[in-house]
Amino acid sequence: MEAPKTKFGVILFLFLFVVLYPNVFVLRTLADGVTPEEAKQLRDEVREMFYHAFDGYMENAFPLDELRPLSCGGEDTLGGYALTLIDSLDTLALLGDRDRFSTSVEWIGKNLRFDINKTVSVFETTIRVLGGLLSAHLIASDYATGMKIPTYDNQLLNLAEDLGRRLLPAFDTPTGIPFGSVNLLHGITSTAGGGTLTLEFGVLSRLTNDPIFEQATRNAVRGLWARRSKLNLVGAHINVFTGDWTQKDAGIGTSIDSFYEYLLKVNMDSAALVWPLFNSLQAFWPGLQVLAGDIGPAIRTHNAFFSVWKRYGFTPEGFNLATLSVQHGQKSYPLRPELIESTYWLYKATRDPRYLDAGRDMVASLQYSARCACGYCHISDVEFHKQEDHMESFFLAETIKYLWLLFDLAVGPDNLVENGPYKYVFSTEGHILPSTPQISLGICPGLTHGQKFGISYVMSADIQHTKPTNNRDREPTVSQSHSVNIPGENSNYLQSVNKQNHENVETLDEGGSSKNYSPEE
Structure with a gap:
């Protein structure tokens, strides 16, 4: 039919x-x-x-990644770093299981390493592993959660930062949209793919006071949004080098109208x-x-x-x-x-x-x-x-x-999400991230202007630590001539997207010089 x-x-x-x-x-x-x-x-x-x-x-x-429940065995499915344990940490905390939560955090802090020769999914590693580490860190380090571990010394945050840096090479593309996978040891990337990873990377930037993680994912979102159709729709798959959509089916996502509320798929152009x-x-x-x-x-x-x-x-x-x-x-x-x-x-x-x-x-x-x-x-x-x-x-x-x-x-709720001192945000993997002042009001220092392939590679020593003068200054900034405008922050941009042809988006080629191309090419 x-x-x-x-x-x-x-x-x-x-x-x-x-x-x-x-x-x-x-x-x-x-x-x-x-x-x-x-x-x-x-x-x-x-x-x-x-x-x-x-x-x-x-x-x-x-310590394999996942369980084979019928045969009572295990298998490594993502990277070989006890994935299910990391993904389960904040569920243990929600259940109030202090002993298993503490024991699990201690084991991960002592035994987990990411300098392994494995190629992993950027999206799955971010939402499952990075998100799990950050959520558990915020629980284990705060007395207000009722689950603070007295001997905890930021081991999970250190692991999260190390993992975040190993994922950054995936964003090294002309469009800023990340590859789908990256080798954790060598930084080699393959398989084009994109995703919204700003929550986990944004929290990591706020906790480490290093804006590079948040900036990389913000640039990825900007890169996707700049390539939307005239109907303000985005497709399912995109070439991270050219910015061309390779699959134009648009489903539930950004700029949704009533069709998506009722589960219909449409072509993003027509x-x-x-x-x-x-x-x-x-x-x-x-x-x-x-x-x-x-x-x-x-x-x-x-x-x-x-x-x-x-x-x-x-x-x-x-x-x-x-x-x-x-x-x-x-x-x-x-x-x-x-x-x-x-x-x-x-x-x-x-x-x-x-x-x-x-x-x-x-x-x-x-x-x-x-x-x-x-x-x-x-x-x-x-x-x-x-x-x-x-x-x-x-x-x-x-x-x-x-x-x-x-x-x-x-x-009658008896858990830290409902009864704790904070409001919580649930990540796409269900990890709970508290809206603490450090995270919701935290300030990422500004970036220097070094742009390469859509993301800014800057060392911590090069970061300009400046006190913000207004709300806009709270976000990491990049060179105006090299950045992609964000809808809602630039009135000229908002006007231009309503025209039949979008304004060109400026990026950098491999040599560092700028080149223009149309988002709809």
Whole structure:
């Protein structure tokens, strides 16, 4: 069945998937609601789920990266540095497990090194490892968290800084958009890819007082934004050398209109419907809508996603809206957290008991179909609930974390996120980063003007430490002639993007001289 190309066809799909289809499967009666006592039991059950998987990893896979829960073995999947342990640190802290948190931090500080001849994913290493180290550092170093380790001496922050510097060569491109992977020992990069890494790198800059990390990721975001289409859309894949889009499908992301709220994909240049496909990663969107204050749309979008879960017991990687069936070749559920995350945020915003009902269904599915001898398994086929011998680290970092937070909130929260002295930001990997004055109001010193391949390589000794005179001075600055303007900070730029042809963006070639090219070439 072809994707609809007419306005009527699009409206019909929206009606079926967002209005009619969810209400066929989503149970919304309060008669089956979760009682306070049951919420407490579910919270305790989720805690037991965490330790079943965490202990399974520590006993059978550690210090390898991830657990093989069916065979009770382990495998190195990212870099060979105890990935699951690092990714689980702040979950241990949330659960109030002082002993295991302290022991884990101590082991990592003494044994972990990044001077290894491994080529790793820049995005995954940043969100899982760098984010995990920074979150655990901020917890272990602060009495206000209730989890401070008396003997802790910034070991995790030192590791995070070392890792951050080893990732920087990935940003050494003409566009400033990073390569997808980098060798941690030699700094060799390969496989073009881009991502928004500003949260983790920004926190690292604030904690180390070195702006280079934040500046590199800001330049990457600027490089992507400067190459958006006339419709203010960005595509899926880009050539980091030329700035050309190699895949122009635009999904949920920057400058979203109502189509993306209802899970349709379009061409970034023409806005033509490409394929009415639900992707499980998009299930984070209702949670983001909540954070933006769009509660009504978030409820409707969540209903649509959860209707798929109710039908299969899990969300498949792909669901075809045209046929209302699992997309061929995308039948798996790798224990993803996105829908659970959105369920937590909607309950936090509304206190509607239907989201506790949803959480209960999710726990039941995981316990009945994904649990195995040493942990929890990927589901290779959501229609037959066939298990696969793999458990990614994000199951403990996100999936279990959001489930536990959901039911803990219902009981009367007893965790540092809800009861602590700070407001917390959750990273894309679910790591909690406190909005302390040092981070939210911290000042990165200004950069010198040395520009190369879109990022500024400056040594700490060359940094100009200046006291800011206004809010704009709080951000790292680069030479005006070499920087890409940021939307919202330059009125001339805002005016120019509304023209048919964008203004050229200036970058540097390898020799250091400037060259101009069009973002839409």
